Amino acid sequence: GAVVSQHPSWVICKSGTSVKIECRSLDFQATTMFWYRQFPKKSLMLMATSNEGSKATYEQGVEKDKFLINHASLTLSTLTVTSAHPEDSSFYICSARDSGTSGTGELFFGEGSRLTVL
């Protein structure tokens, strides 16, 4: 099956620093990837849609200057949390849709990245 890899799976950083999280589709191409944020015991909140070769589409209320998304290739999207603060601590999950799979809409998920900002 399709595999999505996220890295790092776990990161601790100091307040004010920036952290980059990578999301890779290992065995398929993904023109579209999605970034979700999950708070403890809560559902997944869609942050943005990452489009290969173009700007990401952010959901209402998500700061695009705080959460920078780059989708430079068909297999890689990155999320950079800039000037991180403790309230940015969360579980970030990426997902990708197989561009070769016609019309199913099924998403393949990474294992998630737990960010802790001190």
Next chain:
Amino acid sequence: AQSVTQLDSQVPVFEEAPVELRCNYSSSVSVYLFWYVQYPNQGLQLLLKYLSGSTLVKGINGFEAEFNKSQTSFHLRKPSVHISDTAEYFCAVSEGTGGFKTIFGAGTRLFVKA
């Protein structure tokens, strides 16, 4: 815009008992429906999906779900649960346009007791 409602935040059940996790959705267009499972500190794994055709969908680990268009529901069922089924279950809806943006319900915590 689509939305998803999972009616139960927690469902405790004894091992080998049947279980149903409820999900209702709303959308102005045709949708695709999914159930995902999440184990602690892990990503999501697809249990099953409804795209079209038969309204009864069978998935992995003995789960099945039935799409009911008139009631806009997609309830998940399993006739006999195991301890290992303890996890968080998310119902999700994806509209077949706009890049298949997927919205998730709040999740239902299934807790299987011995």
